[in-house]
Amino acid sequence: MAKSIVILDYGMGNIYSISQALIHFGFLPKLTNNILEIENADYLILPGVGAFEGAMKQLNELNLVNSIIKHVKNGKPLMGICLGMQLLFDSSYEFGQHEGLGLIPGQVVRFPDEDFEGTKLRIPHIGWNTLEAESNDWKKTPLKDFPSNGMMYFVHSYYAKPDNLEDILAITNYCGFEFCSAVQHNNIFGFQGHPEKSGELGLSVYKNFIDFI
Amino acid sequence: MKTIRLIPRLDIKGPNLVKGIHLEGLRVLGTPSDFARHYYLNGADELLFMDVVASLYDRNSLHDIIKETARDIFIPLTVGGGIRTISDIKSVLRAGADKVAINTAAIKTPNLIKEAAREFGSSTIVVVIEAIKQDDGRYYAFIDNGREYTGLEIVEWARRVEELGCGEIIITSVDQEGTGKGFDYSLSNIISKNVSIPVIIHGGAGRKEDVLNILHTGEINSIALSSLLHYDYIKKNKRIINESSEGNFDFLKGGRQNVQIDSIGLEELKKYLNSNNIYCR
Numbered sequence: 295m296a297k298s299i300v301i302l303d304y305g306m307g308n309i310y311s312i313s314q315a316l317i318h319f320g321f322l323p324k325l326t327n328n329i330l331e332i333e334n335a336d337y338l339i340l341p342g343v344g345a346f347e348g349a350m351k352q353l354n355e356l357n358l359v360n361s362i363i364k365h366v367k368n369g370k371p372l373m374g375i376c377l378g379m380q381l382l383f384d385s386s387y388e389f390g391q392h393e394g395l396g397l398i399p400g401q402v403v404r405f406p407d408e409d410f411e412g413t414k415l416r417i418p419h420i421g422w423n424t425l426e427a428e429s430n431d432w433k434k435t436p437l438k439d440f441p442s443n444g445m446m447y448f449v450h451s452y453y454a455k456p457d458n459l460e461d462i463l464a465i466t467n468y469c470g471f472e473f474c475s476a477v478q479h480n481n482i483f484g485f486q487g488h489p490e491k492s493g494e495l496g497l498s499v500y501k502n503f504i505d506f507i
Numbered sequence: 508m509k510t511i512r513l514i515p516r517l518d519i520k521g522p523n524l525v526k527g528i529h530l531e532g533l534r535v536l537g538t539p540s541d542f543a544r545h546y547y548l549n550g551a552d553e554l555l556f557m558d559v560v561a562s563l564y565d566r567n568s569l570h571d572i573i574k575e576t577a578r579d580i581f582i583p584l585t586v587g588g589g590i591r592t593i594s595d596i597k598s599v600l601r602a603g604a605d606k607v608a609i610n611t612a613a614i615k616t617p618n619l620i621k622e623a624a625r626e627f628g629s630s631t632i633v634v635v636i637e638a639i640k641q642d643d644g645r646y647y648a649f650i651d652n653g654r655e656y657t658g659l660e661i662v663e664w665a666r667r668v669e670e671l672g673c674g675e676i677i678i679t680s681v682d683q684e685g686t687g688k689g690f691d692y693s694l695s696n697i698i699s700k701n702v703s704i705p706v707i708i709h710g711g712a713g714r715k716e717d718v719l720n721i722l723h724t725g726e727i728n729s730i731a732l733s734s735l736l737h738y739d740y741i742k743k744n745k746r747i748i749n750e751s752s753e754g755n756f757d758f759l760k761g762g763r764q765n766v767q768i769d770s771i772g773l774e775e776l777k778k779y780l781n782s783n784n785i786y787c788r
Contacts, residue, residue, distance in 0.1 A: 308604075310601065311605070343605075345628055420729075421552065422510050445788055469509050488583070488605075491583045492582075
């Protein structure tokens with residue numbers, strides 16, 4: 295039977311491109327916020343562009359928080375992209391403090407204005423940057439086809455700080471400042487960059503998420 | 508790691524890709540999707556689409572082009588021209604754009620930037636500043652593709668849009684644009700020094716050395732390019748184009764030589780920069 299893939303459509307972000315990325319490999323994702331369809335999904339993708347607070351508000355209003363948590367509790371794979379990755383954590387400090395989904399222990403914080411040597415960091419971090427493996431091995435993750443130093447496209451002002459270092463799947467160095475750019479916690483994956491905007495190599499993240507997780 | 512961004516800029520008029528000088532005298536160069544695909548396959552870091560007549564005619568005809576592009580081109584797309592309201596932004600993003608570029612509407616109603624940043628995130632909102640140097644030696648912002656003087660001094664305006672929550676600035680030197688005479692260094696420096704958000708410089712590149720030289724200053728790491736790349740593409744791709752649509756086709760029908768521009772392909776340009784210690788994707 296074909297795998298059921300749901301891209302959560304809660305009004306945030308460029309879901310068209312994520313959907314095209316999956317269609318590129320012959321998958322037929324559903325873009326929906328229907329609770330039944332979400333609960334029947336084998337794979338759930340949580341996209342997101344915009345502000346943390348607004349995104350959580352939307353998820354709450356559409357009653358989707360419980361469905362996402364249930365999906366994860368049933369051991370099914372979840373992948374958060376950009377703001378979607380940040381939502382996986384306990385809380386964010388974007389425009390005040392806001393509670394997240396609490397699926398991965400940690401906080402979301404803003405980039406500092408300067409790196410440790412006092413050089414000005416231009417925020418948002420916009421552009422292509424490398425992903426470097428931390429302690430984890432990428433073989434059994436969506437990054438399986440990524441060479442060490444493979445590049446992804448980033449555009450963000452906030453980044454996640456997982457409490458547990460073993461949840462860090464990749465780190466990225468922005469002008470001397472290192473942050474967690476990919477995360478794994480059991481069957482939950484998160485990417486701060488945009489694999490759907492990162493050429494053929496980026497697209498492999500979607501293919502491998504469906505084929506190998 | 509600090510990588511630079513090379514961003515092909517595609518000026519669109521109706522169904523055609525066009526190119527002017529000082530944003531005027533638009534020549535038809537071909538079909539936008541052909542250029543977009545070519546640049547995607549040759550390592551473009553992003554693409555910038557500008558509907559160059561949209562704000563004059565109060566129209567926005569880019570949607571179909573964006574939708575078609577986003578179907579199989581997997582790099583970021585920034586779309587500008589004629590975007591006036593929150594709902595305009597929403598519909599361009601829905602069509603597959605990742606960022607929107609705003610000039611005229613930002614100057615007429617600055618609050619649009621604030622509202623849009625709050626709703627879509629700062630990093631989605633790009634402000635275009637079209638600068639022309641005036642007799643007092645200072646640069647001022649123009650709207651409607653460099654046609655209308657606003658009296659806004661650009662440093663003041665750049666700081667203001669950063670405060671309003673814009674995530675990125677594209678600074679166009681209208682004086683240099685399309686001429687191939689090189690970038691305006693003092694313009695790029697003055698903007699880059701006065702804001703903390705990323706700055707994309709546009710206007711003037713006529714040869715590969717122009718690109719290298721501005722990157723070597725270290726202040727600028729993102730560049731929008733059109734003539735330099737477009738003229739290389741049409742030199743190498745002599746396909747017949749559909750002339751049934753509006754526009755000035757004289758250039759394509761003629762010798763296709765642009766003597767001001769020593770054009771170069773994107774891949775070759777990246778190789779050249781890499782060999783000169785400028786790190787590209």
